[in-house]
Amino acid sequence: MNKFLRPGLRGLKAYTPGEQPRDKEYIKLNTNESPYMPGPKTLKALSLEDMEDLRLYSDPTQLKLRKKVALVYGEKAGIFLTEDNVFCSNGSDDIINFAFAAFVGREKKVIYPEISYGFYKVFAEFYGADAVEAPMKEDFALEVDAFKEKGYGLKIIANPNAPTGMTISIDEIKEILKSDREAVFLVDEAYIDFGGESAISLLGEYDNLLVSRTFSKSFSLAGARLGFALGSKEIIEALELIKYSTNPYNVNRMTDRVGLAALEEEDYYNKNCEKIAKTREETVERLEEEGFKILPSKANFIFLKTSPYISGEEAYLSLKERGILVRWFNKEEIKDYLRITIGKPEEMERLTEELIALKKQKGSGK
Numbered sequence: 001m002n003k004f005l006r007p008g009l010r011g012l013k014a015y016t017p018g019e020q021p022r023d024k025e026y027i028k029l030n031t032n033e034s035p036y037m038p039g040p041k042t043l044k045a046l047s048l049e050d051m052e053d054l055r056l057y058s059d060p061t062q063l064k065l066r067k068k069v070a071l072v073y074g075e076k077a078g079i080f081l082t083e084d085n086v087f088c089s090n091g092s093d094d095i096i097n098f099a100f101a102a103f104v105g106r107e108k109k110v111i112y113p114e115i116s117y118g119f120y121k122v123f124a125e126f127y128g129a130d131a132v133e134a135p136m137k138e139d140f141a142l143e144v145d146a147f148k149e150k151g152y153g154l155k156i157i158a159n160p161n162a163p164t165g166m167t168i169s170i171d172e173i174k175e176i177l178k179s180d181r182e183a184v185f186l187v188d189e190a191y192i193d194f195g196g197e198s199a200i201s202l203l204g205e206y207d208n209l210l211v212s213r214t215f216s217k218s219f220s221l222a223g224a225r226l227g228f229a230l231g232s233k234e235i236i237e238a239l240e241l242i243k244y245s246t247n248p249y250n251v252n253r254m255t256d257r258v259g260l261a262a263l264e265e266e267d268y269y270n271k272n273c274e275k276i277a278k279t280r281e282e283t284v285e286r287l288e289e290e291g292f293k294i295l296p297s298k299a300n301f302i303f304l305k306t307s308p309y310i311s312g313e314e315a316y317l318s319l320k321e322r323g324i325l326v327r328w329f330n331k332e333e334i335k336d337y338l339r340i341t342i343g344k345p346e347e348m349e350r351l352t353e354e355l356i357a358l359k360k361q362k363g364s365g366k
Contacts, residue, residue, distance in 0.1 A: 008128060015122045018327055027350060029341040030325040032162075032191070032301050034220040035276070036344075038258070039268035042221070045261035046254055058256055060248040062088040065256055068263050069228050077201040085203065085230055087239045088259075090250045092190055092214040092227030097123055098242040099154055099210065103184045104129045108153025113142060115333060117162045117188065136333075140164045140295060140303075144172045148179035155180075158188040160196050163329065163339040165297025167196045177206045184235060186210045193218035193273045194280070195298035200230055207232040217300055218273050219262045224255045276300050276342050283348045290356050300342050307336040309359045322354050 001010055018031035037043070066083040074081035089095050100123045104110045112120040114133035124131035134146040140161075147155050155176065160167045177185055185208055187199045192213070200211050210231040216222035229239065243250060251259075262269065277300075284294050284302060293305040306315040312335050316328035319338075327339040342348065 009126070012125050013122070015119050019325055021325065025323070026320075027324045027343060027347045029301075029343050029347065029351060030327045030339075031222075032217060032299075032341045033222045034217060034272065034300070035342070035347065036220055036272045038220045039262065039265040041265045041268075042219075042258050042261045045258045050253065050257060054253060056253070058249050058251060058253040060244075062251050062256055065251075065259050066228075068260055069230075072263050072266065073200055073230060077198065077203070079201060079204045081203070081230065084233045085236060087229040087231070087236045087243075088251050089227045089229070089243070090247075090255075091216065091225045092188065092212045092229075093119055094250060095210075095212040095227055095229045095239065096120070096156070096186070096188070098239045099156075099184065099186050100124070100127050100129065101242045102238040103154040105153060106130075109151060110154040110156065111147060111149075111152050112156040113158075113161065115140060115161075115164065115331075116156075117158050117190075120156055140166060142166075142168050142172075144168065144175060147176045147185075150180045150182070152180070152183040154184050154186060156186045156188060158190065159199070160191045160194075160297065160299040162191065162299065163301070163327070163334070163337070164295050164303045165191070165299040165301055166295055167298045170197050170199060170202070173199050174202065177202065177209055181206075181208055184208055184210055186212060188212050190214045190217055191299035191301075193270075194277050194300045203230060203232070207234065210235050215259055215262060219269050220272070221255075221258060221262060224258055226251065226255045226259045273300075279345050279348055280342045282345070283342065283352060286352050287355065290352075290359065292355065292359075302340050302342070303334075304338050304340055304355075305336055306338060310362045312336045312338055315355075315358060318358055319351075319354060324351055324354060326351075 065088055066086040069086045070081040070083050096119060104127060109130040109132060110124055111132040111134055113136060115136050134143055137143060189198055189211055192198050202209055210229055212229045215226040287294060295303045306312050312328050315338055316326055319326055
């Protein structure tokens with residue numbers, strides 16, 4: 001036990017990031033990064049002058065970027081947005097962190113699915129929040145009714161969910177929003193660009209809706225660390241209050257510039273998303289033909305059940321020995337599953353071959 005750590009944090013279990021190996025070349029399918037490079041405009045976004053300006057602080061308001069986000073996503077959703085509806089951050093994890101700080105307290109509980117993004121539980125423990133982990137249905141679908149209950153300061157749903165890849169409908173999101181206009185409802189859309197339906201179009205109707213997005217997945221900028229949230233002016237002001245009370249310069253100059261450039265070539269990234277979705281469907285079809293069970297995914301990953309052929313842990317370790325990294329979660333409800341990022345077609349072909357080989361090696365499991 002760390003004697004210097006304050007007592008309230010001594011039992012905290014930190015989030016475990018996916019492996020970032022340094023010792024060996026792997027087919028890396030474990031952290032949901034894009035297999036495709038950033039676009040040409042994005043790669044050329046930084047000039048020598050930009051490098052020289054690194055001696056100066058970044059613009060804490062990210063005004064140009066926020067205006068561009070408002071324009072692009074307002075047009076997509078068919079609603080009017082301004083920079084006052086946009087919050088920019090150091091990855092979307094910052095948004096989740098600030099939402100806990102702003103909207104959860106002694107009288108304000110938080111609810112999120114029991115099987116979802118691991119950071120929700122970490123932030124709940126970090127802030128000492130009164131947290132409810134909503135149970136899932138047997139098929140890992142969300143129990144929507146649990147999110148209609150009142151008495152919460154914050155309700156969080158990842159759509160598509162992680163690690164399952166499953167979605168809820170816009171009608172279900174509306175049901176939750178209508179049932180409780182007091183709680184902030186955060187819809188985490190980190191993976192929405194791979195086939196889901198965004199809730200951004202609902203922002204004009206519901207002032208308690210907060211939609212978070214990231215450039216890490218569909219924009220191939222995981223290393224740049226850029227996220228943004230869209231919401232009512234009042235909700236955005238609350239996030240800004242936390243930001244300016246902790247780290248006003250949370251988006252650096254280089255990230256600001258590449259984010260702007262990426263939004264100028266959306267077509268490039270949209271085509272990449274389409275390629276990833278196509279590869280996902282082809283991979284699922286092939287693996288299902290071989291008898292593997294895979295949950296319906298609209299993300300850039302799949303959630304594959306390894307049993308009865310082999311345990312999830314053994315499959316993860318065996319694939320790693322063969323030079324393929326996937327993600328395994330040591331949690332009772334999902335310990336027989338692997339979360340597998342969608343890579344390039346040739347990478348997924350290799351993964352498929354290795355999984356089939358493992359199945360044959362271990363037998364039917366019956």
